Amino acid sequence: MVTSLYGAVEQGLIYAIMALGVYLTFRILDFPDLTVDGSFVTGGAVSAVMIVNGYDPFVSILAGGLIGFFAGCVTGILHTHGKINPLLSGIIMMIALYSINLRIMGKPTIPLLNETTWFKQIGTWWEQSGIDAAIFSLFSSMGMEEYMPKTFLVIFSMMLLVMIIKKMMDWLLATEAGLALRATGDNDRMAKSFSANTKGYIIIGLGISNGMVAVSGAMITHYNGFADINLGIGMIIVGLASVIIGEGLFGKDKMARATLAVILGAIIYRIIISLALRMDFFDASDMKLITAVIVVGALVIPVWWRQFRDRKKRMARKKEIDAQEQTHTEGASQIATTEAD
Amino acid sequence: MLQLKQIEKVFYEGTPDEKRALQGIDLKLNEGDFVTVIGSNGAGKSTLLNVIAGVIFPDFGKVTIDNQDATFIPEHRRAQWIGRVFQDPMAGTAPHMTIEENLALALGRTKKRSLLPGVSSKRKKEFREILSSIDIGLENRLTTKVGLLSGGERQALSLLMATFTKPKILLLDEHTAALDPSRAELVTRLTKELVERHQLTTLMVTHQMDQAIELGNRLMMMDAGQIIFEANEEDKKDLTVEHLIAKFQEIRGKKMANDRSLLTV
Incomplete structure (x- = not known):
């Protein structure tokens, strides 16, 4: 039980890098980027092939991130210059990357058991x-x-690495260019009127996001000890779940707070999954369903809770008025009876 | 400072919905000019501002800004010379960013954005000073998210952001139309102050004739994509709302029954 929690935290920390990437597109750029499902695998594929060919593991992770960056840029170009709807641009790249990933790997899985992983x-x-x-x-x-x-x-190593990436992201988003990137997602008409090349920022933003996703994919490959072509299926939802859980539990007021919340969200998501999978009823193959339920829950429960609370407040207030009215009419009828007497 | 030559713009060309939005606009703004533009809905006022700002390109004609041909320079590059305030108070600021972050973003209009911090402590001090100059209490709320401000406050901030970097041209697109009367008056007063302080060359579109007469040193009236009446500094001094309406009837030779309801006195 406890030892499986360590595993959940380990994985959570690695997936946190991916979740930060998803946060960048979903929340900062307001661009629901589905490229993630493909670029996550791309990172793992590039890294695995390079390790098998004797490259340094850390270099292979960076290379995976770089290819992910380019994949993200292509999605951005499809949207900004091809005028393709954001969701569709992402789906197109996701499908294209499936074939590209297979080309890179040459086969659906690459075992790394006897290789030197990071x-x-x-x-x-x-x-x-x-x-x-x-x-x-x-x-x-x-x-x-x-x-x-x-x-x-x-x-320990992932905590250090994730904190470094978080700090870099916080720093980047507070720079002059970072502010323009955020404004692009927040109000792109305004960003343009203040000299921001919004198309460029969307392309670069998607690139950085998918670069992070690919780094995360590469590290998961190292962690698992194999690269798999199907590893990325539903990854965008996992990222989204982490973002929503994190924001819901730990707030999103300030930038630094939000990025920390996303990291914690990724860890909590993994813990929930590992606890759910410990129940006899669930198979490992039910993970995607559990994920879907978690996302729906994280989206819907806060809304329902707020509605329920507001309703209760309103009902309480209305009761007050009802009570006032009642005493009023009672008083009036009393006066009426006394007068009649 | 700004020169437009024979600007033409047609929307939906070749379809039954074809609309000639601008038909041969010639306009010259000298440095320090403050021109107010009035006209009914569909007169082409907003299209004119969009052509100047580079949001849309003209089908014919030439736009010159500060002696440079700017006809086909894209919006985000042209913005280094142009400050803009929109009609919608929500349009000119980024709601999820703080006041100081919005001001830092506005600072980036005139120069290339770097990887240095957008809000430094030195800038913070400057921002506080700039904000206290408009005197609506924003100087104590630097880290407040702009989305929490009222419409009037947001529009005042938009105006400040568009002007404090001293653009060569300031474009105001009915920027007081969506505000309640007292807020509109505040923003109008600020407009006057800021334009005077920074000596800005300004083009302001408005629906309100009295505002058009009160502000600026020149006035022009647009209808059906053309400039139908212009008043220079001399003429403008004696202009009244009645004059303007009479002028419009005289030139267009039609009753303003419909237009009058659109043009608020």
Whole structure:
């Protein structure tokens, strides 16, 4: 039970990079970008092929991100210069990338079990550092051996990496160019009237978003130990679920707060999924359905809750008036009877 | 500063809905001119502003801004010379960004945007000063999201954002029409102050004849895509609303029954 939670947190941290990318398009640019389903796999595919061919794992992740960046830019160009509807541009790229990903990989799955993945690479350094050993001795001194994960490597390294990416994103969105990017999504007519090349910002924004998605896909590939052509199916919904859960639970007032909320949302989403899958009733194949239900729930429950609360408030107020009226009429009828007497 | 030569614009050309929005507009604005434009709905006033701003390109004619041919320069590049305020108070600001972020964005109109922080502490101080100059209390709300401001406040902010970087040309598109009378008066007063302070060359479209007479040093009346009447600085001093209506009837030779209801006195 507890050990599976470690796995959920690990995966949540890796998927958080993807969720931040989705946040950039969905919320900042107001562009529902479905390229994600394809670019997530593209990152994994490029990285896996490069590792098999002996490239450095970290370089392969960056390369995957770069190709994802270009894929996102193409979606942006389809929309801005081809005047294709945003949803359709994304779907077109998603479909195109499916074939491209197969071309890159050459086969539907690439196993990386005997290859040096990024986690294996930093793992040797991690063991030397002795941090795991120190934490484990702490656990056993408290008599909690059974609650120990195999290693804290993924959690620590990903936490560091995700925080770096978050900080970079916060910084970028506060720069002059970042403000123009946000204005493009917020009010594009106004952005244009203040010299912002909105088409350019949409293209670059989609590029950065899909670059992040592809990096996340590459890292998941390293984490899983294989690349799979179908890994990206429904990824956009996973990203969206993370964004919505995060915003709902942790707020979205300030930029830095919102990006943190998205990261936490991604982790919580993974925890919910892992808890749901522990129920005997569900199979691993039910994950997409569970995801759909989570997204619907996250979208609908707050709205219903607000309606319910407002209704209760209104009813309470109306009762007050009813009560006032009643005392009034009672008083009046009393006066009437006394007069009649 | 701004020169338009024989501007023509036709919408839906070759269809039954064909509309000749602009028919041979010639216009010259000298530096410091403040021209008010009146005309009924469909006269082509907004189309004229859109041609100047580069939102649409003319089918025929030439637009010159500060002695440069700007006819086909796209909107976002032309914006470095042009400040604009729209009719809709929601249109000129980004609602999910704070007041200081909006001002920082406006600052980027005239120069290339960098990867330096948009809102530095030095700029914050400047923004506070600029905001206190319009005296509606926004200087203490720098980190408030603009979406939380009232329509009047947003329009005042839009006006400030369009003017404080001193554009070569200021375009105002019925920017007080969607506000209640007291707010409209405030924004009109601010317009006067800001245009005078920065010595801006301005073109203002309005529905209100009294506003058109009160503001600016020149006035022009448009109808059916043409400029049908112009008043220079001398003529404008003696203009009254009655004069304008009489002028319109004289030139167009038709009763203003319909138009009169559209042009608010």
